[in-house]
Amino acid sequence: MRGAGKSYGGTTALDHVDLEIAEGTIVGLLGHNGAGKTTLMSLIAGLVRPDAGEIEVLGHSVTRHPRRARRELGLAPQELGIYPPLTVRQNLQFFAELAGLRGKEARRRTEEVAEPLALTGLMDRPASRLSGGQQRRVHTAMALIHRPRLVLLDEPTAGVDVETRARLVAHVRELAAQGTAVCYSTHYLPEIEDLAADVAVLHGGRVIARGSVDDLVRRHGDSAVELVFSGTPPELDLPWPVTRQGDTLLVRVEQPHLVTAQVLAALGDAAARLSALRVVRPSLDNVFLRLTGGQHGGNGEDHANTDRIEAEQHA
Numbered sequence: 001m002r003g004a005g006k007s008y009g010g011t012t013a014l015d016h017v018d019l020e021i022a023e024g025t026i027v028g029l030l031g032h033n034g035a036g037k038t039t040l041m042s043l044i045a046g047l048v049r050p051d052a053g054e055i056e057v058l059g060h061s062v063t064r065h066p067r068r069a070r071r072e073l074g075l076a077p078q079e080l081g082i083y084p085p086l087t088v089r090q091n092l093q094f095f096a097e098l099a100g101l102r103g104k105e106a107r108r109r110t111e112e113v114a115e116p117l118a119l120t121g122l123m124d125r126p127a128s129r130l131s132g133g134q135q136r137r138v139h140t141a142m143a144l145i146h147r148p149r150l151v152l153l154d155e156p157t158a159g160v161d162v163e164t165r166a167r168l169v170a171h172v173r174e175l176a177a178q179g180t181a182v183c184y185s186t187h188y189l190p191e192i193e194d195l196a197a198d199v200a201v202l203h204g205g206r207v208i209a210r211g212s213v214d215d216l217v218r219r220h221g222d223s224a225v226e227l228v229f230s231g232t233p234p235e236l237d238l239p240w241p242v243t244r245q246g247d248t249l250l251v252r253v254e255q256p257h258l259v260t261a262q263v264l265a266a267l268g269d270a271a272a273r274l275s276a277l278r279v280v281r282p283s284l285d286n287v288f289l290r291l292t293g294g295q296h297g298g299n300g301e302d303h304a305n306t307d308r309i310e311a312e313q314h315a
C-alpha cells in the first residue's frame with residue numbers, strides 16, 4: 001500500500017499510509033478505537049475504495065483487478081460472518097465453495113482447517129449452539145479455507161478465552177512460518193509480543209511508528225538502570241543522564257543491560273552501600289501509550305507525536 005487515503009465525509013480515516021507486508025511476516029496493527037485499523041484492512045480487501053494511493057496484493061491492484069487481488073487474500077472481519085443454523089462443517093464447506101473449491105478438495109480443506117483451531121469435535125454442531133469463542137474460531141477458519149497468501153485478521157481474539165487466544169496465536173505463527181503474509185489487529189498488546197510481529201502503530205489514520213517490538217521499546221521507551229542505595233546516592237560520572245529520587249538513581253540509557261558493568265564500575269566506594277540494581281525495560285504498553293499520547297479515540301485531531309516520530313523514521 002502506497003499513499004493510501006480514505007475519508008468519510010469530513011473524517012479522515014486513513015491518511016497517506018505506506019505499508020508493506022512481506023511473505024512470511026506478521027504485521028501487528030495497533031491503534032486506539034477509531035485509529036483506522038479496520039479501514040486499512042477494508043481497503044486491502046477491496047471492500048472500501050481508497051480516495052488516494054495504490055494498493056496491491058501480490059502485484060494485483062485491488063482497484064483495477066479486484067477479483068485477482070481478492071483470490072489471494074482471506075479476511076476475517078471484526079463482525080462475525082457465520083450462518084447460525086448451519087453446522088460448523090456446513091459453514092466451512094459453504095465458504096470453501098465460495099472460494100472456488102469443489103467436491104473432495106472442499107471437504108479435505110474443511111477438515112484440515114478445523115484441526116489447528118480445535119474445531120474437529122464441533123463439526124456437526126449448529127453454529128448457533130457454539131460459544132462466542134468457538135464461533136470466532138469458525139469465523140477465522142473460514143478466512144483460511146482457500147489457503148490465502150495474505151490473511152487479514154481484524155481483532156481475531158476479541159472476546160475469546162486464554163486457551164483459544166494461545167491456539168490462535170500459535171496457528172497464525174505457523175501460517176507465517178509457511179510463508180503466509182499476515183495483517184493482525186488487536187488491542188491486546190502482549191499478543192503482538194507472542195506473535196513476534198512487526199508492529200505498525202496507527203494514530204489518527206497515520207502510521208506513526210513501525211518496527212519490531214524490541215526496536216520500538218529501544219527507540220521510544222524510557223529504559224534505565226535503577227540503583228537503590230542505603231543512604232544518600234553518590235554523584236556518578238557517566239555519559240548518560242542520571243536522575244535522583246530519594247535513595248534511588250536512574251541512569252537513562254537505551255540498552256541498559258549492556259552497560260550495567262560500566263555503571264557498577266563508576267560507583268567506587270559507594271558500591272558497598274548499593275542495596276539493589278534493576279534493569280528497567282518499558283513494556284510495549286508503555287511505548288504504545290507514549291507514542292499515541294495515551295489518548296483514546298484518536299481521530300485525526302491529535303498529531304502531537306506524529307511529526308516527531310515520522311521525522312525520526314525518515315532520518
Ligand SMILES: Nc1ncnc2c1ncn2[C@@H]1O[C@H](COP(=O)(O)OP(=O)(O)OP(=O)(O)O)[C@@H](O)[C@H]1O
Nearest residue numbers: 008011013031032033034035036037038039040299
Ligand atoms: N462507514 C463509515 N462512515 C463514517 N465514518 C467511518 C466509517 N467507517 C469508519 N469511520 C470512521 O473512520 C475512522 C477510523 O475507523 P476504523 O473503524 O478504521 O477504526 P479502528 O482503528 O478499526 O477502530 P476500532 O479499534 O474501534 O475497531 C473513525 O473515526 C470512524 O468513526
